[in-house]
Structures are given as C-alpha cells and as structure tokens.
Amino acid sequence: MIFGNKGRERFLEAVAGFETAVRERDTDRAEHAFQELHRHFQGAKAQETERAARRLAALLPEIPPGPRGTVAVIVGACVERGADPAACAPHIFDGLADTLAGVREFCERWAATGGGELPDPEGEQDPGLFDRVGPEAALAWLTLP
Incomplete structure (x- = not known):
C-alpha cells in the first residue's frame, strides 16, 4: 500500500x-468498539497498551457490571504487556470491592428467600433469579467469575 497505516495506533483508536x-x-457503538479493542490488541505497541490501560481502568466505573469484568481483564492484559499496574490497581480494586459487596448481598437475599444450592454463575440461569435477589445482586453474582 502506498498510503498504508504505518504509525497508526489502532488499539488507542x-x-x-x-x-x-x-x-x-x-x-451498539460500545459493542462495536469493544470488538475493535479485541481486534487490535495483539498488534498494539507497548506505548499503546500503557496509555490504554490507564484510560480503560479509569473508565471502569462507567461500564455496566457484566462488561466491566471483561474490560478489567483487558486492563490486566495491558499490564501483562508492560502497563503500570499501580496506575490501574485502584480502579480494579474499587470494582472488585463493589462486586464482592454485591455478592454478599446476593448470598444474604438468597438465604432470606429460601436458600438452597447456589446457582452456577456460569451456567444457565433461572429467569426468576433477578426477581428473587434483585438485579444488582444478581449481576454481581453473575459477574463473579
């Protein structure tokens, strides 16, 4: 290509x-952009992953609970490739603390509504789960893995 994409930071884009x-x-745009994150991660240079990790970690509080865990994993992958863990850790730990508080709430509500064997968070879920324990507690439980 005469006018190639040399020098473009597609991952940061x-x-x-x-x-x-x-x-x-x-x-819709978030889902498309999320796919683009995955598509361009492998080709990202070290300076891209360093800057991306900080930006994605800072964005975590604005991401809904389900996808938040997956984005945290992407931040972790950036750290594995050399991004500064100290810059990302506070956001990751805040998200973990919120999720664990939600899991505690899930367990308390589960016990208060009859208990029984806890559902597999990675298995097929009973449609009544969200009604039984509340949407936030259910999402925390399902995000746990």
Whole structure:
C-alpha cells in the first residue's frame, strides 16, 4: 500500500471509540468498539497498551457490571504487556470491592428467600433469579467469575 497505516495506533483508536460510546451510553457503538479493542490488541505497541490501560481502568466505573469484568481483564492484559499496574490497581480494586459487596448481598437475599444450592454463575440461569435477589445482586453474582 502506498498510503498504508504505518504509525497508526489502532488499539488507542479503538479505546477512544469505546470511551466515547460508553460515556454516551450508546450500546451498539460500545459493542462495536469493544470488538475493535479485541481486534487490535495483539498488534498494539507497548506505548499503546500503557496509555490504554490507564484510560480503560479509569473508565471502569462507567461500564455496566457484566462488561466491566471483561474490560478489567483487558486492563490486566495491558499490564501483562508492560502497563503500570499501580496506575490501574485502584480502579480494579474499587470494582472488585463493589462486586464482592454485591455478592454478599446476593448470598444474604438468597438465604432470606429460601436458600438452597447456589446457582452456577456460569451456567444457565433461572429467569426468576433477578426477581428473587434483585438485579444488582444478581449481576454481581453473575459477574463473579
């Protein structure tokens, strides 16, 4: 290609698109941008993953609970490739603390509504789960893995 994409930071472009979509609460664009994150991660240079990790970690509080865990895993992958863990850890730990508090609430509500064997968070769920324990507690339980 005469006018190739040399020098383009496609992973950071995907991060920017994801940030915009999340902040605008545009589900379709966020899903597309999320796919772009995965698509361009492997080809990202060290300076891209360093900057991306900080930006994605800072964005975590704005991401809904289900996808939040997956984005945290992407941040972790950036750290594995050299991004500064100290810059990302506070956001990751805040999210973990919120999830664990939700899991505690789930367990308390589960016991208060009859108990029984806890559902497999990675298995097929009873449609009544959200009604039984509440949507936030159910999402925390399902996000746990």
